[in-house]
Amino acid sequence: METASLQQDSLVEYGFRRVIITITAVLCALLEIVDTTIVNVALNDMKGSLGATLTDVAWVITAYAIANVIVIPMTSWLSQQFGRRNYFAASIIIFTTASFLCGNATNIWELVFFRFIQGMGGGALLVTAQTIITESYPPAKRGMAQAIYGMGVIVGPTLGPPLGGYIIDNFSWPYIFYINVPLGIIATLLTLSFVRSPKYEGSKKQSVKEVDWWGMVFLIMFIGSLQFVLEHGQQDDWFEDRTILTLSILSAVGLFLFIWRELVYENPIVNLRVLKDKNLQVGTVMSFILGFGLFGSTFIIPIYTQSILGWPATDAGMLLIPSSIMTGIMMPFIGKMIQNGVPQKYMVALGLCVFFGFSFIMYSRITNDTGSEHMFWPLILRGVGLGLLFVPVMTLSLSTLKGKAIGEGASFTGMMRQLGGSFGIALITTFISRDSQHHRVNLISHLDETKFEVQQRILQLQQSFIAKGYSTNEALGKAHQIIEGSVMKQATILSYMDVFLYLGVLFLICVPFVLMIKQGKTIVDTSSIH
Structure with missing residues (x-):
């Protein structure tokens, strides 16, 4: 154990080298995460230029997500086999090369294939960047290291849509991939020059037969x-x-x-025995819920503002930026609080309550004409909640692990965060689709055509269409279409309200379970990731 500790300490960097390694690791984490959401606003352009259907073009997102989630659990093992620096540099090169090939794709299935390769390189960047940045800091400052890494992970998903929107509006869709190329080259050169690999006692490369x-x-x-x-x-x-x-x-x-x-x-290839640790068990569940809330809210807010309020994609993406900035501002303070010994479980419980507050306010405020001023402060609250959740959940998950088990634990939390996001988006889209139909039926049951107000509204609409040159019957049909459209819109708004309410309740239910967690004895010393 003493030898392992010495080897761990030998990776600690100071001064200029640590700054460069930190920038490199955060840059790589950002590249990976931004690419999960940047393509969302470019799907229509891809569809047009590549002659694909909407179902086909959805594979551009799916292929990347599948590759990401497959490679994350294997990251710890692959790092040990090839050496962390070599594996990290190779992942950046794969990601960068695949980005260039994505931009040059001539048909949809070429693009999907290169996106899968890009996802294989990108998935490794997340956990390995977390590992490198943490080990470059001395034990007393590792809470702060997690906070710096967390800034990239939280800010990344919300940077994608506005950045993608800007590139689409001013250039063309291949440039959302080309932008990765110069950044990837710089990151590769910095990795090869500055990042070092740990040497684990008793570790050996497995032969092909042993794999x-x-x-x-x-x-x-x-x-x-x-x-x-x-x-x-x-x-x-x-x-x-x-x-x-x-x-x-x-x-x-x-x-x-x-x-x-x-x-x-x-x-x-994945050591499941590490899940015997009680804190890691709770941590993987909390990482799943964190992913659910982070990616779910990042998904639902732009969809609501675009489909209900009619905002352009860039404006919808920009709405989330203050929330991300707030999380970024929170991170150093959270890191400092962890260094000063504030129990993480209380910070996580507070974060869950704050996120419930954000969800409940959104539930009570969204209508068919809600303005950005109505959502600004709830979204700031979301930023505070995510800040209180992200770093404490990570450090708490790993607080009672030692040695290489910490790296394996980090892979589990990373995978569960990504899967939580996938489950969140899938459940939210399904719920909105089914729940809006349920609300439509309820609303129509209250829409009695014998009531004077309803008759007046239909008559007004019919008269306006007759004035535009439609026949009496055509005008009546158009009036009924508008009433149906209004009902459907209102039903959809009610389903969005339900999503926010249930999301908040889910977070609130977790509070008592978090408070029962056993706190690790040496959080600061053991929060490194190997």
């Missing part, structure tokens, strides 16, 4: 199928669709075989 190939196959079968189901379930009507049903069964079988393989194989 857990079946573990990889079952992991890909489980995670890949699950991610596809989550991305495409709603549009394909879930289990009514044969493909979704088949992949759901395949995912369940993959999970069972993966767990069995990793528990019986001598050199597992």
Whole structure:
């Protein structure tokens, strides 16, 4: 243990080197996360220029997400096999090269294939960047290191849409990928020049025969199928669709075989035994819920402002920027509080309550003409809540782990955060679709055509269409269409309100469970990630 500690301390950097390594790691984490959301606003342009359908072009997002979630659990093992610096540099090169090839794609399936390769490189950047930045700081400052890394992870998803919107408005969609190329080259050169790899006592490279190939196959079968189901379930009507049903069964079988393989194989690609740690168990659940809230709210707010309020994509993306800035401002203070010994479980509980406050205010404020001024302060509250959640959840999850188990634990929390986001978006889209139909039925039941107010409204609309040259019957049909459109819009708004309410209640329910967590004895010393 003493040798491991000395090797760990030998990675600590000071002065200029630490600044450069910090910038490199945050830049790589940002590149990865921005790319998960930057394409959302470019899908229409891609569809037009590549001659693809909306279903086809959705694969541009799906392929990246599947590759991301597959590679994250394997990151700790791959780092040990190839050396952290080499693996990190190779991941940046794969990500950068695939970005260039994405921009040059001549048809939709080329683009989807290169996005998958980009996701394989990008998924590794997240956990490895967290590892590098944490180990570059001395134990007393590792809470601050987590906070610096957290700024990139929280700000990244909200930078994507406005940046993508600006590039689409002023250039063309390939440039959302080309922008990665110069940044990737700089990050590669800085990594090779400054980043160092740890040497673990007793670690050895596995031969080809020793590699857990079946573990990889079952992991890909489980995670890949699950991610596809989550991305495409709603549009394909879930289990009514044969493909979704088949992949759901395949995912369940993959999970069972993966767990069995990793528990019986001598050199597992993912060490599941690390999940015996009670804090890590709670931490993986909390990471899932954090991903659910972070990506779910990042998804629903732009959709609401664009579909209900009619905002352009750039304005919808810009709305979330103050929230992200607030989280960024919070991070150093959170890091300082952790250094000063403030128990993380109380910070997490407070963060959950604050996020409930944000959700409840949004529930009470959204209408069909809500302005940005009505959402500014609730979104600032969201930023505070996420700031109180992110770093404490990470450090608390790993607080009772030691040695290489910490790196393996970090992979689990990273994977669960990504899966939480996928589940959040899938459930929210499904809920809005189903719930709005339920509200429509209720609203129509109260729309009695024998009432004077309803008759007057239909008559006014009919008269306005007659004045535009429509016949009496055509004008009446148009009037009914407008009434139906108003009902549907109101029903959709009610379903958005429900989403915010249920999201807030979910976070509030977690508070008592968080308060029961056992605090690690040496949070600061053990919050490094190997």
